[in-house]
Amino acid sequence: MATLRDVAARAGVSASAVSYILRGDTRFQTETVERVRAAARELGYTANLSARILKAGRNGVIGVAVYALEAAQPMRLAAAITREAGERGLRVIVQETANSREGELQALERTTSQFCDGLIFSPAKVSAEEIKSHIGTKPMVWCEDFADEPLFDAVVTPSFEGARDAVRHLIAVGCRRIGILGIGAHEDARNKAVSDADGNSAFRAQRLRGALAALDEAGIEFEPDMAIACPWDFESGREAAHRLAARRTDDRLPVDGLFCLNDALAIGTARGFTDCGVRVPSDVAIIGFDGILEAAYTSPSISTVDIDYDDYARKALDLLVSRIERPSETTAPRRLVANYRLVQRESTAR
Amino acid sequence: MATLRDVAARAGVSASAVSYILRGDTRFQTETVERVRAAARELGYTANLSARILKAGRNGVIGVAVYALEAAQPMRLAAAITREAGERGLRVIVQETANSREGELQALERTTSQFCDGLIFSPAKVSAEEIKSHIGTKPMVWCEDFADEPLFDAVVTPSFEGARDAVRHLIAVGCRRIGILGIGAHEDARNKAVSDADGNSAFRAQRLRGALAALDEAGIEFEPDMAIACPWDFESGREAAHRLAARRTDDRLPVDGLFCLNDALAIGTARGFTDCGVRVPSDVAIIGFDGILEAAYTSPSISTVDIDYDDYARKALDLLVSRIERPSETTAPRRLVANYRLVQRESTAR
């Protein structure tokens, strides 16, 4: 690979001149500028980003750390960030944290952060204080931080509002026995006291709270055992549906409406009900959360709270870029909320 | 962030001693080793990977460049590579090329390659010669290179064999009028002459060839207009189904079996048929290709050729790591084929 010096030699100038000129410094003679540009083009020169960040602490690369590469929601966000960053002349690299403490620390202090000007990160196992001590001075935007006194800039999904609207929608189409699928194992819906023992799962809690608020305002009594804890994947949804179907009495399910805390759960649940001869939406209406693409192509298609990830990405990059460009500024952490809209599909059409 | 020198100062030794000791050199006194390790731990020292690759050309990071972050198949591969690399003590960063020449060149000569010991890449628009000239000496494994004289090590999916088995399966369940969905715009199924004008889409061509081979061996005449060109996404599948349904005569579709060149197409197609009152599998059987998770949770669930991406990842890393570890060795490019198995689900159950 051609280096700065190779270009300098070919153009007959110094390496520093090449560095300046290629980065757009205007104080050189047009003739010199031309010669250098030509030499760079001919050699196929590209600046080495590792050297650049080592020296300057900046290289135009943004890191994104996600909990899984095989989950639609985080990848939708990563894709939106990549698109939006591209329009701003930034590049993006993505790393998986595998939902593990180990993986999160790796992303924080090694791969992603060391290659990048800043980091967009949604930690699940690592606390804010730990992050503070591991990330150094590198700017970070925290996805889904609902802490009362945030330590970092954050963008959050409207989990409370979205969940509330989802359950309102179930009520509006006639559901009265409403279940909630996918709460954390440590959340006690009975007392509406939601703990956070399962890592930084504050956004789960938010969704539960929003759902309960909608029931409350409609004067619907909530049966605590209608809130089911499980992980957020297809198979967990399917299994939950099987268990619910097994609880039928006189061919009647314990629920007539089900709010799934994410879309993967909703898709799995719909499939599980189909396995058992339960009809969606006539026997039970289902609504999910996220707006992943697949939810529009299942049968029945799944109603959902569609998060506007382009908006999310834009806000995350606004926050991050402002910190990168003004590192000295120490304004208080800000929190922005992404847009969303309720999408009604077949799973609640009745 | 603490540097080598910080650790050295704290431990009262030279920077080079720290470098040696932390990477496991054994020729130091146990007492010194202990002191250095302790100092590193106390300061939370982590080696800077940018500096390391700049100096040594090695940092234990593997780059993966995929055409889309929102597509299940490439992310399944990226996730498998991340898992497998983790077990070998390597880290992975992922970059999106957005299926564009620009994006592919970026990955090649900037982000991914400059941060990594090597690259796993599936180019669509850039030719092998271009890659050769842009990547320098960095090892690369090419995914899905079917060139006659490969320039790089490659891992490929068994596109020919998998497609052949898929169509054999359709035939086995009684299909006789078999359509193929998702061929490239420039492929002429009529002449079985498959061009490659649409970038490096050789694997599309392989799948088509495999399908035609299965028809051939069963003595089934192939109607050229039963091979439909379209992109590989949900919506294209849905639209294709609508168009096929519009061609019904006497309530009979022009096809009774459909091989979709990937699973997203298959899911979209199944949904599209449902829209039009076409029943799957009784009116038309559908089989996809890839084995993405979602295909097991739709209704009907979709039969598919399930590629073993763990095997794929293992083979890709074997190739890449061997090149990284022995850069001088100039053995000819190798090509490995991933395992696969046919998964029968509801969409072909008849």
Next chain:
DNA sequence: TTGTATGCGTTATCAG
């Protein structure tokens, strides 16, 4: 067994 010197490719400072 340990330390010193050098360089990877870049940017920034300073002198001319």
Next chain:
DNA sequence: CTGATAACGCATACAA
């Protein structure tokens, strides 16, 4: 306007 030169953090040959 341009060019030396010194870092950035690390690894390594070589000296001690």
